[in-house]
Amino acid sequence: MFAVQFDRFGPPEVLSVGPFPEPHAGPGEVRVRVEAAGISPVDLALRAGGSPSSEKIALPHIPGVDAAGVVDEVGPGVTGVAVGDEVFGAVDVARLGGASAEFAVLAFWTAKPSSMSWEEAGAGGTSIETATRALDLLGVREGTTLLIDGAAGGVGGVAVQLAIARGARVIGTGGPESQDFISRLAAIPVPYGPGLPERVRALHDGRVGLALDVAGAGSLPELIAITGSAASVVTIADFTGPGLGVRLSLGDFGGEPNGRHGLAVAAALSEEGRFRLPLREVFPMAEAARAHALAARGPRQGKIALTAPHVLTTTALA
Ligand SMILES: NC(=O)c1ccc[n+]([C@@H]2O[C@H](COP(=O)([O-])OP(=O)(O)OC[C@H]3O[C@@H](n4cnc5c(N)ncnc54)[C@H](OP(=O)(O)O)[C@@H]3O)[C@@H](O)[C@H]2O)c1
DSSP states (O other), X not given: OEEEEBSSOSSGGGOEEEEOOOOOOOTTOEEEEXXXXXXXXXXXXXXXXXXXXXXXXXXXXXXXXXXXXXXXXXXXXXXXXXXXXXXXXXXXXXXXXXXXBSEEEESEEEXXXXXXXXHHXXXXXXXXXXXXXXXXXXTOOTTOEEEEXXXXXXXXXXXXXXXXXXXXXXXXXXXXXXXXXXXXXXXXXXXXXXXXXXHHHHXXXXXXXXXXXXXXXXXXXXXXXXXXXGGGEEESSOTTHHHHTOEEOOSOGGGSTTTTOHHXXXXXXXXXXXXXXXEEEEEEGGGHHHHHHHHTSSOOOSEEEEEOXXXXXXXXXX
């Protein structure tokens, strides 16, 4: 099969598209013929090398944890899905990649609704599950006022919409260029950075029940001050959290009691016109190096998707 891959760590230019041995669906997995895959911060860190996770992968490595496609192999023990079904989801988190290729093996998935483009579906899996689990941990529900720090990014843009769908009122932080983007997601925008508690108090009487840090930018003390309690804050990206009493929500979705229900919820909301995966740009897989270079630059608004060579629609979607 063809695959985006790198055989040494380095800048985006180490990425190429070439032949790679085909993977097969193991127990509890499906294999899809990929239509589109996503790019995530972890892909950039792995490719650059030097992160603890870089030591866990064998080279050459196929980047990408999210993919959508048509099922062509169903692993042992899998029910409720058949060859030919259109699905979206993500690889086993322990594999740290494998999605941006002709075939990818998914560890969790749901049916792709016709309301979702392949590009949206292919880039959404991990962001949707990550956002869902963090909102569950916080207990976000009807009437909650939730502050999301990093609301324009891949996880943030999803978390805003899923929280609003639960009936929450959402305040979202972003850089100066992301304020309109956050408004379009139906959150109340506020600039991130020093002085956040004062800015939030000014726009919302100081009453914020819960806060979600999806940026990992060092704002946990401010988020605790804004909500009044470390127990009211969850982070997905700041490892100092537990030392401050803040829960850190990490990526083993299967281990969570309610793990992996987020995709189905997002698919249903998409069909109702209440959810869309914000796409920053779409590239063909052959231009993965350009896509990785863009992903490293801000402002980061939504996800970047890669389309498989047989997909003819490579239109950039705002
Ligand atoms: N725990 C998990 O299971 C899990 C899963 C997925 C991702 N993650 C981690 O979560 C983080 C976010 O992922 P992502 O995919 O959403 O990344 P992303 O798409 O790169 O978005 C990050 C967002 O943070 C914003 N930001 C930058 N500086 C900030 C600051 N000082 N304060 C507040 N926001 C700031 C960025 O805005 P600008 O670019 O406009 O400045 C951007 O919109 C990454 O560290 C990722 O590795 C964790």
